Amino acid sequence: MSASLDPAFVAASFEKTFGETPDGVWAAPGRVNLIGEHTDYNEGFVLPFAIDRAAAVAIRRREGSTARLVSSFGDQGVVTVDLDGLSQDTMSGWTAYPLGVVWVLRQMGVEIGGFDLYLHSTVPSGAGLSSSAAIECAVATAFNELQGAGLSLNELVLVGQRAENEVVGAPTGILDQSASLLSTDGHAVFLDCRTQESKLVPLDLAAAGLLILVVDTKVTHAHATGGYAARRASCELGAEVLGVASLRDVDAAGLPEAAGLLDEETFRRVRHIVTENQRVLDTVAVLDDAGPAAIGGLLTASHASMRDDFEISCPELDLAVDTALAHGALGARMTGGGFGGSAIALIPVASQAAVGAAVLAAFADAGFTAPDIFAVSPAPGARKIS
Structure with a gap:
C-alpha cells in the first residue's frame, strides 16, 4: 500500500466521526x-x-438496518441510508460504490445489517x-469476512462487477476487480475474461532497473457516459455481423474477411480488439522469456x-x-x-526525473493542465490491513 494509506489514520478518522473503534480496516488497490x-x-x-495506491474502509457493524457512510473526500458529511430500502434507483454519488456492493451481497443472501463506514482512498479518481x-473490492472483502460469507476471490470479482454494471450503470467487464482482488506483489495478472481463469506473471520491474511512470492527464472520464458504451456497442455489432459469440473468436487471419463484411468504423473497432x-x-510470452525490458x-x-x-485517446494522452x-x-x-x-511509460529508473520534467514542459507548452506524474509498482491485492 502507498505510504500515505495509513491504517491507523483510517481507524482514527472512523473513531473521530462515529465515536467508536471499527471492527477492522480493509484495503484494495487500484490498478494499471x-x-x-x-x-x-x-x-x-x-x-x-x-498498484501501491489503494482504497481503505473502516467498518463497524451496528444494530438495525441503518448504514452511515462518510469519506475523506466527500463533501456531504455523513450519509445515512436504510438498507432495507436500498434499490438500484436509490443509490447515487460516491456512496453508490460501497452501497452497490452491499446491495449485491444482500441480493445473494448475505445477511448484512446496519453498519458505519469510513472511506479513504489514495487512488486518483x-x-x-x-x-x-x-x-x-475493499467493501466486498470486508463484508465477506465480517459476515463469514465464504465467497471466493472470483465470486467477489463478480460481486464488484455486478455493482458496477447494475448500480453505477457502467458496462464494464471483470478486469478492474480481478486486478484488485487477485494481484500479488511483483506480478501482473494474466486474465482470460471468458473463463475467468487467471495466472500470475512475473513483473519484477525493480530487478530490471525499470519502473512504470503514470501520467494522470487530469482529463477526467466516466465509464457510465457516452464513449465507452458506444465502443462496446460497436464490438457487439461486429460480433453479430461476423456470426461469433464475441470478438474473442476472431483472430488476425479473419480480419480480411471482416473488412469485407463490416462498415469501415466498425471494422477498425474490431481490428483493435483482435490485435x-x-x-x-x-x-x-515475452515477460516469461525475456523480462519486462523487452515489452516496450x-x-x-x-x-x-x-x-x-x-x-x-485524446491530445493530452498522445x-x-x-x-x-x-x-x-x-x-x-x-x-x-x-x-x-492516464498514460503509462516503461522507463529506466535513472530516467524518471528527465522524463517527468519533459512531460511537464510539453504540457505547459501546449497549454494543457499540468498532469500528476508518479511511479507505481506491482502491489498485493485486497486484504485486511488492521
Missing part, C-alpha cells in the same frame, strides 16, 4: 492495465497489475486507475491501435506518450477506458 484495453467485455485477454473498483488480444498473449514495443503498438482504430518515448521510455500507452485518464 499493462496491456489489453477494451478486450475484457469482448471475452478476451488482459494483463493488469495492482477519474484517472483510469480503477478508483471505483478499489472501493468495491490487442494478440498483443496481450505476446506480452505474457508491444505497449507502444497498443497505444497506436487505441488512438487510430478504437479512437479512445502528448504524454510521444514525449515519454522521445525521452527514453522503452514503451508507452494510454491505460484504462480512454477519453482521458
